[in-house]
Amino acid sequence: MNNRRDFLKSSAAVAAPLLVSARCFSADAPSNRINVAFIGTGNQGMGMLKRFLAADLGNVLAVCDVNEGSYGYKEPEHFYGRNPAKEMVETDNLRRSKSGTANKCDVYSDFRQVLQREDIDAVVVVVPDHWHRTITVMALEAGKDVYCEKPLTFSVADGRQMIEATRNNNRILQTGSQERSNPVSQFICEAAKAGRIGKLTRIVTKVGYNNKVGPGPGWDAMPVPKTLDYPTWLGPAPVAPYHDDRCLYRFRFNYDYSGGQITNFGAHCNDMAHWGMGIDTGGPVEVECLDAKFLPEGSLFNTATETRFRCKYVSGVELICESGPESVQTRFEGSDGWLQTGYKGTTASNPELLVGLPNKPTGTQDPHSAHLANFIECVKTRKEPRAPVEVGHSSAVLCHIANAMIRLFPETGPGRVAKWDAANETFVGDERANEMLVRQQRDPFSGG
Structure with a gap:
């Protein structure tokens, strides 16, 4: 230092x-x-x-x-x-x-x-x-x-x-x-947490459909571009033949490198669900995949193209996350009304619930810039940032356990409910589901 x-x-x-x-x-x-x-x-x-x-x-x-x-x-x-x-x-x-x-x-x-x-x-x-x-x-x-x-x-x-x-x-x-640095999301999540819509009963989150199409079964490898250090790009992932659609933006559609739109857009809307429930570092007690669609086996993209899963929390709140036309959307439903926000706007069951709703800032005050600014501020002050490591971990865990059940869906079909022990971060008595949480990785500096 x-x-x-x-x-x-x-x-x-x-x-x-x-x-x-x-x-x-x-x-x-x-x-x-x-x-x-x-x-x-x-x-x-x-x-x-x-x-x-x-x-x-x-x-x-x-x-x-x-x-x-x-x-x-x-x-x-x-x-x-x-x-x-x-x-x-x-x-x-x-x-x-x-x-x-x-x-x-x-x-x-x-x-x-x-x-x-x-x-x-x-x-x-x-x-x-x-x-x-x-x-x-x-x-x-x-x-x-x-x-x-x-x-x-x-x-x-x-x-x-x-x-x-x-x-x-x-x-x-x-x-x-x-x-976490978007004042509109702050307003909605804090309102849900504060009981502005009564007792929270249900949350519905939306993640966008896959926005890119990769090659299907029988695809051919491509020469590695001279500009790219492909072995280092692969790093801890399995050795695999190069294709343009494996790397750059499209990595998110292959389970070797990511978790599809569940970990992409779902990391935002499901983080907001936890935020509005007031359990930034908690998790559900059970999870179930209700539906999942995949490309034909052998396609380069192998993450789910569409999906719908359900989580239940100890409070009784039910979370439904499903694919849809909107990239990110979070809807809080309570005993006295509902609040909804997403990339396409914010609405409520009663206009009075939105009194005081701030405008989404733009320019150098947009949420991305504000989030970076909060990070730099915390580097200087040594205060906790808005999305500290425990919060990021908790939101990601929700996406990972959902993906475990989604990946099992072709094998098991609907109706398979897994109990989740959030404290110990394991499925209870379900070794097959626990197997899906393990990501085998190589020495990232071994090349190949």
Whole structure:
């Protein structure tokens, strides 16, 4: 731990009331600015980097990605990777420069080199889910504070390691659950938790359908692009032949790297469900898959294309999560009415329930930017962020246990109810379901 970091911590302890937000620190006071590296500069990473720079939240000293730069991320025209990220940072540095010269942004393909740097205080980790634990734990152990995109974990077991690394090293970890920094979501979830709609009885969450189509059975491998370090991209995942649709944005549709839309959009709406129930670090007592549809066996994409699952909580509240046309939507139903919010707007059973509802901020105050700003503020003050590691873990666990039942659905069909022990994070007396929670991973640095 370097002297600069110690100074930041001690200063925050005596001057916390003055540290209201990251924007309170003058750009003319370099000693007050946090030095950050972005690890992962693909679709989401570039978007987060752009917001970080626009809001002037700190100094971006380095960017890291296994892809030098290429087209074809979420959309064909998207050109992302480490070199485009470096160019973005240095262009922004030049724009802000009074001398007419831009500060350099270093570029890396191996995140371990980033973690060795004493001058980097924090890292923003925006990589495929199967790399989250390894990079995050190594960063925490290297003394870095971490912003890690949602879903925080790739498996239930990953979360315990991330919690221990965060707490044992006295680090800040912010989960990229940006709805926690959305004032509209804050209003709705807090209203449900406060009993504004009476006793909460049912929550319905929506996750979007798969928004990309991959190759079906019999697909052919493709040559690895020269810009991509594919063995490192695979890392802890099984060795597999390369195809464009396996990587970049589309990784989320293969269980080797993610959990489909359940862990993608579901990490937001189901996190909000727990928030509105007031059980940020709790879980259900039972879970059941009601329906699931999959592509033909042998397709490159193997996550469920459509699904519907049910959870029951000790309070009696029932949670239904289902695929639908909206990417994210959460509806709270109570004995005295309902509240609903999502990407397409906010409604209620009675307009009076929405009195005081704030507007969703835009620009440098949008939820993504506000969530990054909250992280930087907490790096300075050492306060807990809005989505700390335990909250990110709990929300991810809900998605993982749902996926366990979804993956068993073709084998068992409807009517299979599994009891869940949230305290011990295991299915009760159901070894087949517990088997589905285990994610076999290789040594991430073995290549292949």
